[in-house]
Amino acid sequence: MDFTQQQLAELVGVSRQTINAIEKGNYVPSTTLSLKLARVFSKPVEEIFQLDEND
Amino acid sequence: MVKNYLFSPVFKKIGYGILVVALVFFVLCLSFDQLAFGLQYPMISLTPPMDEEWTIFKFYPRLTQGGWFEIVMTLMCVGCVFVAFSKEKEEDECIAQIRMQSLVWALMVNMVLVLFTTLFIYGGSYLTCMAVYPFSTFLFFIIKYNISLYQFRKNNEE
Numbered sequence: 782m783d784f785t786q787q788q789l790a791e792l793v794g795v796s797r798q799t800i801n802a803i804e805k806g807n808y809v810p811s812t813t814l815s816l817k818l819a820r821v822f823s824k825p826v827e828e829i830f831q832l833d834e835n836d
Numbered sequence: 837m838v839k840n841y842l843f844s845p846v847f848k849k850i851g852y853g854i855l856v857v858a859l860v861f862f863v864l865c866l867s868f869d870q871l872a873f874g875l876q877y878p879m880i881s882l883t884p885p886m887d888e889e890w891t892i893f894k895f896y897p898r899l900t901q902g903g904w905f906e907i908v909m910t911l912m913c914v915g916c917v918f919v920a921f922s923k924e925k926e927e928d929e930c931i932a933q934i935r936m937q938s939l940v941w942a943l944m945v946n947m948v949l950v951l952f953t954t955l956f957i958y959g960g961s962y963l964t965c966m967a968v969y970p971f972s973t974f975l976f977f978i979i980k981y982n983i984s985l986y987q988f989r990k991n992n993e994e
Binding site: 794795796797798799801802805807808810811813814 | 991
């Protein structure tokens with residue numbers, strides 16, 4: 782599935798900058814937002830987000 | 837959905853308007869003798885006159901005179917709350933986090949100032965400082981929040 786950041790942002794109800802910040806790893810989304818993103822991509826949350834070494 | 841206590845975005849502009857009016861009144865009060873305006877109106881005071889002893893657990897309701905000070909303080913309170921606690925047009929959880937972090941920062945900075953004032957400032961100046969601190973908290977918060985928000989938007993623009 783190809784989305785622009787703007788399209789994805791509108792689908793999950795956040796600003797485009799927030800999507801950008803998540804992609805860059807500057808912001809860790811809430812459970813609600815993670816689940817919404819997973820629903821858009823039709824994938825389990827774990828496939829999109831993983832714990833990193835410092836978590 | 838998590839509940840928040842924020843006002844709609846339009847209140848931010850209203851808040852800035854109120855603060856400008858408060859500032860004008862404040863400068864006028866400083867520039868001229870308050871009495872020259874002749875503004876006095878009845879208010880209810882819960883404390884006794886200055887020369888009587890007062891314990892915090894007793895109330896002595898009596899009539900007193902209000903003036904410009906009460907008006908300026910009321911406007912400042914309402915204006916600060918509207919400016920600080922209005923939603924952004926594009927409100928989301930990331931902005932909520934920036935707001936919360938800025939508020940923590942502002943409270944900490946202000947408390948350091950309160951501590952400094954308590955240890956090193958005495959007499960009337962101490963009371964003056966204490967009257968300013970509720971508003972300096974808001975000032976620190978509004979500045980920090982807007983800088984953080986600007987940086988967040990700029991860093992995630994591309």
